[in-house]
Amino acid sequence: MLSVSRAATRMTGMVARFSAGGHGDGAGRGGGSGGSIRDAGGAFGKMEAAREDEYFYKKQKAQLQELREHIQEEVKHHEGQLENHKKVLERHQQRISEIEAQERALGKE
Structure with a gap:
């Protein structure tokens, strides 16, 4: 996700260098065609571009x-799963110990 963002930032920077205007300056001058308000340029175009940037931010x-x-x-x-698995593991180990004790008891008889 960051690499896409970085690439977009780099491309935006490159486009800004090649264009004569800034964000919201009107069609064909860096603002692009983003609707009639942005096409007109001026303060409203810049304000709309700022709102758009804020929205995406x-x-x-x-x-x-x-x-x-x-x-x-x-x-x-x-x-939580780890805790449950630890408890189950402990029960199994206890059961194995009990079985081994039973086997030893049977072996002594």
Whole structure:
């Protein structure tokens, strides 16, 4: 995910260098065709571009938060499974010890 983001950032930087204007400056000058407001350029175009950037920033931030929470839930789940497996392992080892004790008792008779 980061490599795609880095590539997009690099490409955006390259496009910005080759274009005469900035984000929201109007069609054909770096703003691209993003709708009538952005095509017109000026303050409204820049404001719309800023809103769009903010939207995608918030969306990516929310996605990362959701991913982090999902992974934390998986960690808790696997920790619980680990505890259960330890308890089962302990029971099996105890049962093996009991069987060995019974075998020794039978061998003495």
